[in-house]
Amino acid sequence: MAISFTVNGQKRQVDGDSAKPLLWVLREDLDMVGTKFGCGAGLCGACTVHVGGEAVRSCQTPLGDVAGKAITTIEGVQAGDAGKRIAAAWVKHDVPQCGYCQAGQIMSATALLATTPKPSDEEIDAAMMGNLCRCSTYVRIRAAIKDAAGIKDMQA
């Protein structure tokens, strides 16, 4: 069955199993491999994308659920203001180590800033706890979010 949606503002149509997770639709059918596979079970956040502006785990989102929806991925997130600021802060703080989790981190952080322009430490924790960084870049993730939000961080 053909399912239509937009990815980063572009109309896309995929003819496939409606149970196929959006993660694999992006990586295999649309050749957009910025969104990463980490656990396949909603436990690591590496696959985070925005559906209708909200951060979701694409490994847990079947294709059938995104019909008619607007999807943003790491490849397109810098088109928005929050995404641009987050990406710039990520480079400035040199957040990535191996870098594998960072697409998901950036998508979660951007969704946070879009709804909560000046997040508290607790709000940052709550928004980012679902994103595992095996290299433990958390100190910089926190600092970069605060920087992007224009919050002075005494500890960073």
Next chain:
Amino acid sequence: MSAATLSRRGFISASLLAGGGLLFDLNVPVARAADGTPVILTAFIRILPDNRVVIGAKNAEIGQGAKTMLPMMIAEELGVDWSQVTIEQTHADAKIFGGQSAGGSRTTPREWLPTRQAGAAARAMLVAAAAQGWGVAPETLKTSAGKVIDPKSGKSATYASLAAVAAKLPAPDPATLKLTDSADFRIIGQSVGGVDTPAIVAGKPLFGIDFKLPNMLYAVLETCPAFGGTMKSANLDAVKALPGVAHVLTIKGDGTPESGFEGVAILSKSWWSANQAREALKIDWDVSAVSGFSTESYASQAAAKRKGKADADIVRTGDVDAAFASAVKTVTADYDYPFLAHGTLEPQNCTALFKDGAVEIWAPTQNPESGRALVAKALNLPPEKIRINFTRIGGGFGRRLMNDYMVQAASIAAQLPGVPVKLLWTRQQDIQRDFYRPAGWHGFRAALDKGGKLTAFHDHFVTFGKDGKPVRSAEMPASELPVGLIDNVLLEQSFLATNMPTGWLRAPGSNALGFVTQAFLDEVAQAAGKDLPTLMLDLFSDPKALPRGPNQPPFVTARAKGVIEKAIAMGDWANRKTLPKGSGKGFAFYYSHMGYFAEVVEVAIVDGVPKVKTVWVAGDVGSQIINPINALHQAQGSVIEGLGQALAGQQITQVAGAVEQANYDTHPYLRINDAPQIIVEFVKTDYPPTGLGEPALPPVIPALVNAIYAATGKRIRTLPVTAEMLA
């Protein structure tokens, strides 16, 4: 490390590039090969016609920063600005590039001299070319931002414009080159962000899992859950008939985990489809030979062994029995820790294409040459018929020093000539088919004299072994401290059998030995009426240089003292007793991978759970921090990883020969809400720089459990820490 051995001096050549510009092929001997023959390291530099510079990065990049740091060292000596430089990843070939592995924090000490010499040699040829043209002595010339400058005449020439002349000049002997004085460093010592950071942030395809070839098929592979089980039968035909399945085939393995166990591969144009089809796969395994292995049986065997006579000595100095017989006080304690998985966020994967009797591989591997040897054996190919390309690596931590996934991918591809194949494991497989940090059990005894001085130390280490030797990463070095610091030491070991493949996890050996030895010595210090920093400073009070293994610098007690004093000052150790009830500070020192680290951890017990507030880290890795921002990141990552081993609930357990944990819920890591404040300072000493991927990790675990003791009065002698231990 395998590497080419060429002439004593190596060779250096410069040649013109098609379309202009200059290629330097730089082969510089590392002066410290074990058998006296020079080990040659190769670098390449291309000067482009527009005077931009391309520098080859030859090492595996796992997030440790080698892809940025090695080109920094070349750019420094070449006399170019970092903004002129682009980095290009080389392929893997020890015959050309020398050591390319990422492991053991060895890159920095291995490369510090030859990599800078390579840059200096290229610079010398460009300077010589300008000197010839201007008719002046080369010593009178300077370089800056990719130009040779004559301060006297004010003339300058870009490197690109000197290409034609430089290409014809004889190469200098790298050993005769004067390297830049550290006071004049412009790039080394500056914080340089990762060269791939912008591409990572933009979501560009960099990783092994991202690599694609036209008409590529994806493979999923099912192997026996119990390591070493053998296949009796499988419903291959039923799976072949499923929609979307292109091939179902078996690979044999050679019975060793290093070459990947036997299994059934399902191939499809879609990995997701192939993995769906796997659910229909029924394999009947014979696990009779391995089903007796379990965590429960290891624990009971270890408890019995630890009480009995040890299987073998590791090291015995002085007269331990006499020292204990005359002790005024004896301290005893038993410690243990579990198996751990690596959990690299990018699951194991490898792409392979077999064609015309040769195989090309694209692999996220930390250790390409061992992969080449295993693939050569498995496919019965000469090593030169195997080309290995590096991809960026989504986490190593030692897991990718093993190449089982590479052998598997190549074995599948060999059955489908001309078809590119990408093997990708599921997370469950990744956790359940690892080379685990081995569990271990220690029975400690320490003797104190009436002055509270440590007079004897005894550890009976129960570990995993085969044929009277520890298995991979299950050994204790005969130099483990306090060997060499006190007269009477007995380290001995006993062995348990296991079917678990074991391997190196970041700071291998040390991540466990640091915990047990420094936590036990905290108990000893308490019994002696002092604190652990005082006990350690006493042990290190005599200036000594204790020998270490071949190609390793000695352990210098003065360097240990330096970081201990630094850490206790940073962590305000003297005032630790003023913390509120339920809070505490702990200290530990550990030396690993040539790095000296002392750390102080402050912990508070919140709702019965230890919450780490701050970690102070003092490290000595020699005279120069090459890339300070990355040095800080490596230390931060090591600290949080170590805390996670103790606090996140990590342990791999086994039932009937198979691993029980399957994903990040059952083998968890710390998350952002558990990341403490981490303050890092380096003590600079006059020794060549050494690596930072690992040595900051070991001390944080004992410093944490010692802090928990200070906060609660409860000794943690088993990892991971659980709420019951604190109740």
